Amino acid sequence: GQNIDQPTEMTATEGAIVQINCTYQTSGFNGLFWYQQHAGEAPTFLSYNVLDGLEEKGRFSSFLSRSKGYSYLLLKELQMKDSASYLCAVSTDSWGKLQFGAGTQVVVTP
């Protein structure tokens, strides 16, 4: 079956670094997305990986290993506004259909 796993919750201190892992097993693979979702709001796009390796975008970086079915999202210099749910999603075909994980709630404490 199809499976996308990520931890339920992570807590970190302001200014610290947090790494959110995502493992996947899907019937097709056309890239992996990370979205941020604040409570009561819509998801917003953070990053996209289709080839192995690291993509860096400011304080956020995302890594992909297709052979291991593994990705992580790295959040550096954490700020209070980074408290949100982070969703790992795999695009399973060229129509862009996404299979989502349940999300990781990141809590940033002062």
Added chain:
Amino acid sequence: NAGVTQTPKFRILKIGQSMTLQCAQDMNHNYMYWYRQDPGMGLKLIYYSVGAGITDKGEVPNGYNVSRSTTEDFPLRLELAAPSQTSVYFCASSYSSENLSYEQYFGPGTRLTVT
């Protein structure tokens, strides 16, 4: 650009009633999607469309119908509402390409309660 808009923002339905959730986008995207999100869960794909006149089922299509008569609009119809359809519904759209996937832009969501 307004992006992706959804109406209504909130709705309470009685069991057995029907309603249409509206979704529109002004980015000229060919691909559009409907998802539902239950509390503490990720999003699940209900239906999607790759262009006007073309729709297909996603992971959880039962109890729903869609149509796509224009590029801009992608309404979702609930017939005979059931408590299991209580959820937050998100519409999304994206640019299209033969081989690559592109980021999806999400609307603000419709919070639906069926009692």
